[in-house]
Amino acid sequence: MSRLEVKTPSRAQATVEQLYRNMERRIAASPPGLCPVDMALNFLDLCRAQTCGKCAPCRIGLAQLSNMLHEVLDGEPDLSILDRMEVTAQTIVDTADCAIGIDAANLVLMGLKGFRDDYEEHILHHRCLGSLKNPVPCTALCPAGVDIPGYVALVKEGRCADAVRLIRKDNPFPVACAYICEHPCEARCRRNMVDDAVNIRGLKRYAVDQAGDVPQPKVAPATGKSVAVIGGGPGGLSAAYYLALMGHKVTVYEKRQKLGGMMRYGIPSYRFPREKLDAEIASILSLGIEVHTGVKVGNDISFEELTAKYDCLYLSIGAHTDKKVGIEGEDSKGVISAVQMLGQIGDEDMPDFTGKRVAVIGGGNVAMDVTRSAIRLGAEKVTCVYRRRIEDMTAQAEEVEGAIAEGAEVMPLQAPLRIEADENGNTVALWTQPQIIGEVDKAGRPRPGNAAVEPLRIPAEVVIVAIGQGIETRGFEEAGIKIQRGGTLSANASTQLPDMEGVFAGGDCVTGPATVIRAIAAGKAAAANIDEYLGFHHEIHSGVEVPVPSCTDLRPRGRVNPTERDASERKCDFACIECSMTDEEAAQESSRCLRCDRFGFGNFKGGRVDKW
């Protein structure tokens, strides 16, 4: 026997390590709608396999909780079992020696609070509230319910124009989403179980780039009804698009000089080229939509005038006001908001930062947008300061990496303290208080606190505040529209405003700042509900036949990720930084799709919604 041995993993351990990775991916690919009680049981069983067995509450308690969960799912006990489960889990939390037991029992406690209805349904009615509303994970998770397996199959066949037509059935902005969608569809892609999610957005980008200009379908016969859409962003234009297709007369009122909303006045052109945006808007307007830009409802035309003039109104005014940090010196010259700066750029009025040092406050996608724009506007140095850690930033990781690659300095754990100005009121520096990361808050994010370190002076002539947007509700509130706490309009899931006959609302102004695809989804829902409200039931379909797959290739294969232009080159201009897939890449990537519309539950129920 040797005294010490070099640790080499056994074959069994190496295999288990691989299985752990498989399980991680499998959990990522969980279809939405599964029974939460059943999932809790199975998570718990995993946890109880992890216990070391030393302490009684963890070793036995987790097993007994599992027994009780089985009983619940079998519909055997009465409601008192929930109290017994709670006492057991709480005792494990209170008395287990380490995180294995404590965290596992916490998981049960969270479920007892978070989905008590599901527990009670099993116990009282011996049935489950969970159901696979849509067995196709990507489509289920797309707010607009785009037929993703359908267009991926069309791309695979080289039918890119048909792919665009199929997307337009649910989303009139295939091009915008090809460039800037945050692709929630990829999060639970079943392909994760095999290797990794399909690069869905990348395939859409390939489709729109290949398809070019695809003519719009014919609109339905005129209904004689008129609808005004207030706000010409992605949500408003989506509603306008479908309502126009249905034969209604649509008029769009836009406060700004141009249509597009945040796609123009929030998203820089290096992410979504202006000519692509203009072309897509032009295509939508080709359905015969009337547009009034530079008109501010409340100033130029009153809300009452609109309600009198139109049969129906759709409010999609977005979230375009800026938020203040509330620190000393925020009114100094050189301090601007991200909304202000990106809006200016959207109107082609480019600020000149040549030779200036720029400090950006914030950690979201907008902060990255202004950071990267500032670099392109000639700034000598751009420093992005954020209160938490880099991994806590709400910006997408690739945006942060992109900014750093382009030379931005990201300084995490810095809370803005004050802005220093010279005697003329010109900004000279941003002072920050270094932070230490601390306890995790209720939402699961660690909270920063002041570190016992001296404040930091970051010399800067320009400070850009990018800490979120608000909603401009003036003009609407006076007209009697209810504003909720937090400043959003209160519309229900069917986009209708309470106590307001014929007025609908959706998008950022209802949800708070969100994504383009969510605004599009709200516009789509509003169009359907307005159509019903006006007494019609027009159906939207694409007329595209989706190819039937023969079989799918389940051999693990790497995901084709987007490539970008070289950082040193792209940082000098506002041209698109992301490259399209090659034909070869698109063929390979599209063949990775598992066609959940066809295989599994999909060929039984809910695999495809042909029309709505």
Added chain:
Amino acid sequence: MVNFKINDRELSVKPGTTILEAAEKAGIPIPHLCYLKEINEIAACRMCMVEVEGTDRLVPACNTQVTEGMVIHTNSPRVSRARRTNLRLILSQHNSNCTTCIRGGNCELQRLAQDLNIHYQTYDVQPERSRVDLSVPVVREAGKCIKCMRCVQVCDKIQGMNIWDVVGTGSRTTVDVKVGRSLKDTDCTFCGQCVTHCPTGALTVRDDTNRVLRAIADPEIITVVQVAPAVRVAWAEEFGLEGAKASTGRMVAALKRMGFNYVFDTNFTADLTIMEEGSEFLERFTRRGKHRWPMFTSCCPGWVSFLKSQYPAYKEHLSTAKSPQQMFGAVVKSFFAEKIGVDPAKICVVSVMPCSAKKAECELPSMKAANGDPDVDVVLTTREMCRLFRSDFVDPAELEDETFDSPFGTGTGAAVIFGATGGVMDAALRSAYYLVTGKNPDPDAFSEVRGNKPWREATFEIPGAGKVRVAVVSGLGNTRKLMEAVDSGTVDYDFVEVMACPGGCAGGGGQPIHEGKELAASRGNQLWKLDAKAPIRFSHENPDVQALYRQYLKAPLGERSHRLLHTHHD
């Protein structure tokens, strides 16, 4: 000193004191199941949880040290609910057939369930499946194991044998023999220390009382029972008797009520052992060059088994003398059978021993009587003897003292100390001195070998023989240290006494079990007192032993002795 508050009382303790110790000092009991001071402070059972102000979870009292300003609540509603839940959880994996359990009435789990007033079980009861092997003296019933890990720790840390281990992972984690073997395939010495430290009936010594009852009931069979020295100072604990009521005489009276035909004393053969082993030592000592040194005692079967498996090269260092138990069987099935005119095959020799390893010893093929039968037929532990009394409704408290039967009923002070660590050495030296010089030494001349230090050394001058370097050790963990020292040549001894159990037979694996108490030392002291009071304190002066030599054996190490009383340790 560290100042703290416990249940609203302000106290202070030495730094490093645990909450459990501090509370016990203040007279505040905190329940616990797995805790064994310094041996098992792993906080596995979570019964000793207490509330400490300023911490969001409960903390285990057994391994959390008191800190300055700590405010402790040992009985808050939260603590009490957590304890009760945890105990219910433990009970949910325990086969609670307390009515028929060997440890019923002396079980920590049972006591705690009663103390915490738990009478209804909310959880499914799913004890682990037990596969019981009765072919060995130590029996594990998995369904009763509460995974306190005491057995693992006692075997590892006190006995150093590493027989038990945690096996499996996840919620099926349990305790079993290390690396998936059966107990009978291990080096287990069956010392029984795991049994006496088990809080429940998961580890027990195999019950052989039915075999004894059958023998007593059989009119064809003559039953002869012998009682080992250490039994007499412990048996009364099982009946809560003290003082005069805890006498050897009452135990003898109770055994006679049971219906044994002859009730003898192992002390008799302890004296005989001294004659043989002492003579053997002198024989070797005076022919030093012919033998390997040191010579080891051979009366403890746990030790003999240890030496054979762990240090087989040292087998021939063992005295060839059988242990008193085996010598007893050997003379009963030869000399005594002849004397009463009975076929030895019709004699059932029963031993009552403080020991579980004796059950394995009597089954060894090297321990056969002249007729080929085992010297000893059945070994009972002290605990089994007491259970036997109970089963026949014999109440020792109500009996008068009676004496052992003749001729094997006498024993000297030198014999009774066989039950305490150092006793065999002390007795052997007393007689060796006599055998060499022809004169008795002061009976307390060798008291340096007594005491509670686990490993003791002394050198004595025996006129005519020279300096004798002796050592005494108890507990197998200590024994291993001694053997390593012997093996590496860092110590040099002539004669070494080894007892497998800490404190010797008084703390044997067959003795009454008292939670949280180690009674070897106090029982041993009683044995030394019996020696001090004994009218005869030299084995060679035992009149019955002298008679046995005159009438039958002739001389120590003689031909008959060699055949009956000595063995080989292969």
